[in-house]
Amino acid sequence: MSEGPAYGFDTLQIHAGARPDPATGARQVPIYQTTAYVFRDAEHAAALFNLQEVGYIYSRLTNPTVAALQERVATLEGGQGAVCCSSGHAAQIMALFPLMAPGRNVVASTRLYGGTVTQFSHTIRRFGWSAKFVDTEDLDAVRAAIDDDTRALFCETIANPGGYITDLDALAKIADEAGIPLIVDNTSATPYLCRPIEHGATLVVHSLTKYLTGNGTVTGGAVVDSGKFDWSASDKFPSLSAPEPAYHGLKFHETFGPLAFTFHGIAVGLRDLGMTLNPQAAHYTLLGIETLSLRMKKHVENAEIVARWLESDPRVEHVTYAGLESSPYHERMARICPKGAGALFTFAVKGGYEACVKLVDSLQIFSHVANLGDARSLIIHSASTTHRQLTPEQQKAAGAEPNVVRVSIGLEDPSDLIADLDQALTAATGETR
Structure with a gap:
């Protein structure tokens, strides 16, 4: 889109990054299924490789379809730019890569997706990095965990699996005091429900696989840069502030x-x-984002209806949905996610682990899959799947206890979802409502 008025979210989700194809006039962003791009001449090629000119070299680096997606995601998040990559997990590594070095650490919330906890607990150690896990509700503990080797603070807006809403403003203040970036995973909220940069985040990461695409067809990730952090304020981030040998001493910042x-x-x-x-995955995600606001409104509406029904069911011990007045995060929702608490939450089933397994096996509309953010309603027993590699203490801290199932409420008729849960709870507990 050309420079103009401050367009609304619904307009930007359709038009940002999308321009008629100059060669054909095609209105939808084409899938540029190409590996490489022809240079105008040797001088043009040299300028591209020296980062003196912006353009396309090779599709490992840049691709027009992916570039359109990067611009759209950055625009919706209110960022300066974005880098799209192969998955949400890749996005997390991409976010940390310029910041970290052997011996450095990231302070991370205990309330994270189980795969992220595993990645931060084990995999990043192979790079010589480490993570300190802290309950981000305890702000004093967060401050105490940050040391001279800490290079980032990491959390999720709406934490997976419990749907807890993080106090981004408080964490951003702590990160600013320490001179480090706050990295926020905004996958579960999407920029429709929350724009973390407006709450002080430096970087925002996404699994495009989830709500942004919205239909369970692709994997992808994105890192959005606020453009507001001073990478040269200290010597903590030499990748961005010091001369880069691979580019003849260029300083990125x-x-x-x-x-x-x-x-x-x-x-x-x-x-x-x-x-x-x-590029094909980027194309699917561009199509998905065109209806993001419409889908998120329905996701939230359905989640509120289903969560209220579950909370009133005697076969259910508790529901973690922040959209419920009983949630300790309900007031925070109005400040961080004023349009709603998303559609991801957990509930505890009377009967424990075995009852949860029976519940999952008895559902007919809900799909038992390791995903979230689909148009379809999804369920998983985190303790036996996504969080099974964690210790019991880590499972409890993450809100993935053995008696808990996670649901991602989709776009179906909510009465059908309730009926499906009702019959499955009867099968799981032996009790009727």
């Missing part, structure tokens, strides 16, 4: 200013890590 992190993510991160998003 000095050269690219608010786009330093984005340019580094492409020119170094994608170049060397190769976590490339394919």
Whole structure:
């Protein structure tokens, strides 16, 4: 889109990053299924490789379809730029890569997706990095965990699996005091429900696989840069502030200013890590984002109806949905996610682990899958699947106890979802409502 008035979210989710194809006039963003791009001449090629000119070299780095998606996601999040990659897990590594070095650590919330906990607990140690897990409700503990080697603070807006809403403003203040970036995973909220940059986040990561695509067809990730962090304020981030040997001593922050992190993510991160998003996946995600606001409104509406029904059911011990007045995060929702608490939450089933397994096996509309954010309603028993690698203490901290199931409420008729849950709870507990 050309520079103009401040367009509304519904307009931007359709038009941001999308321009008629200059060669054909095609109105929808084409799938540029190509590996490489022809240079105008040798001088043009040299300028691209020296980062003196922006353009396309090789699709591991940049691709027009992916570029359109990057612009759209960055625009919706209120960021300066974005880098798209092959998955949400890839996005997390891409976010940390310019910040970390052997011996450095990230302070992370205990309330994270189980795969993220595993990635931070084990995999990143192979790079010489480490993570300190802290309950982000305890702000003093967060401050105490940050030391001279800490390079980032990491959390989720709406924490998976419990649907807890994080106090982003408080964490951003702590990160600012420490001179480190706040990285927020906004997958479960999407920029429709929350824009973390407006609450002080430096970087926002997404699994495009979830609500942004919205139909369970692709995997993808994104890192959005606010463009507001001063990478040269200290010597903590030499990848962005110091001379880069691979580009003849170029300093990313000095050269690219608010786009330093984005340019580094492409020119170094994608170049060397190769976590490339394919253009067809980017195309599907662009299509999905066109209806994001419509879908999120329905997701929230359905989730509120189902959560209230579950909370009143005697076969259910508790429901974690922040949209319920009984939730300790309900007041925070009005500040962080004023349009609603999303559609992801857990509930505890009387009868414990075995009852949860029976419940999952008895459902007919809900799909038992390791995913969320689909148009279809989904369910999983986190303790035996996504969080099974964690210790009992970690499972409890993450809200994935053995008697808990996680639901991602879809776009179906809510009365049908309730009927499905009702019959499955009867099968699981032997009791009728």
